[in-house]
C-alpha cells in the first residue's frame with residue numbers, strides 16, 4: 001500500500017461502514033442529519049438523548065418512523081438501517097426492557113449518569129434503582145451502552161472517565177457479570193485498558209475525532225469551541241493508546257458520536273458539548289490509521305467489528321475511499337452541515353479525502369446523496385441543546 005507523500009492516490013475499498021453511536025436529533029433537523037448519515041453509513045445506532053428523551057419502546061418506534069421519512073428516496077430499500085436505543089432512567093422497568101426486545105428494533109439501552117453530558121438530566125442518579133432493568137437486559141441479551149464519566153464535581157474534567165472506569169464500571173460488571181456492555185466513546189488510555197482486560201461481553205466505541213486530536217486542539221491559538229465534546233479530548237498519550245487499540249484490538253469499533261448543535265449553542269459564551277462529524281468521520285479514521293501506516297485495519301474498525309459485536313450480518317455494498325493527501329489537515333467541524341473548506345474562518349483545511357463510490361461521482365454518497373452539500377446551517381432552536 002502506498003503511503004503519505006506518494007504522488008499517486010491510494011484507493012481503499014471497504015465494506016460499507018456502520019456507525020454505532022450517532023446523534024440525529026429530531027425534527028426539524030432530521031431533514032439535514034439523516035441524508036448525511038445515510039450517505040456515510042449502512043447501520044446507524046441512534047442515540048436517545050432527545051428532549052424529552054426516548055425512554056419507551058413506543059417513543060423509539062415513533063422516532064424511527066420520523067427518521068425513515070427523511071431518508072432520501074435515492075437510497076435503496078434496506079441500504080440504511082436505524083438501530084434504535086432507549087434512554088435508561090431510574091424508573092426504567094424490566095417490562096419496558098422486555099417490550100424493547102420484542103419490538104425487534106431496539107438494540108440497546110443507554111446509561112447517562114445524570115448531569116454528565118448534553119441532555120443527560122433524566123439520566124441515572126442511583127445505580128441501585130437500575131439493577132432490575134439491567135438484570136432483564138442481561139437475561140434478554142439487550143446491550144447496555146455506557147457514557148462512562150464521573151459526575152462528581154470534585155473530579156477534574158480530564159479525569160472523569162478514568163474515575164468512572166475505576167469505580168462505577170467495575171461495580172456494574174460485578175453485579176451483572178454477563179451483561180453485554182459497550183463502553184461508549186472511550187477517550188483515555190485507562191478506559192481502553194479496562195476494556196482490553198474485561199471479558200468478551202465488554203467492547204467499546206471510539207470516535208474519529210478522539211483518534212485525530214489531543215486536548216491541545218481545544219486551545220490552539222485561542223479557545224476552539226468546535227473541538228469541545230464530552231468526554232473531553234485527552235492527552236497525546238491517551239490518543240496514542242486509542243489509536244493502538246483501534247487498529248489492533250477486535251473489541252474496539254467506530255462510534256462517531258456525531259452530535260450537531262446550532263451555531264448559537266456552539267459559538268457562545270457557554271458553548272455546549274458535541275462535535276458534528278457524520279460527513280467526514282470515516283475519512284478522519286482513514287487519516288488517523290494512515291498516520292501509523294495501518295490502512296489495512298480501517299475496514300475492520302469501521303465496517304466489521306461493530307456488526308459482529310451486535311450480532312448483525314456484515315454490511316452490504318462497498319465504499320471506495322480515495323486517499324489523495326494526508327495528515328496536514330485533520331479537522332472537525334461540529335456545527336455547519338457542510339464539508340469543511342479551507343476558506344471557512346477558524347477551520348483548517350480539510351476534505352482532502354474524497355469518497356468515491358463505484359459508478360458514482362467522487363463527491364456523491366449512496367444513491368447520489370451529496371456528501372459535500374453546500375451550506376445547510378442548522379436553525380437555532382431550543383430543541384437542540
Ligand SMILES: NC(=O)N[C@@H](CC(=O)O)C(=O)O
Pocket residue numbers: 023049117118119147228229230231257259260273274275385
Ligand atoms: N458527545 C457530546 O459531547 N455530546 C453529545 C452527548 C454525548 O454523547 O455525550 C450530544 O448529544 O451532544
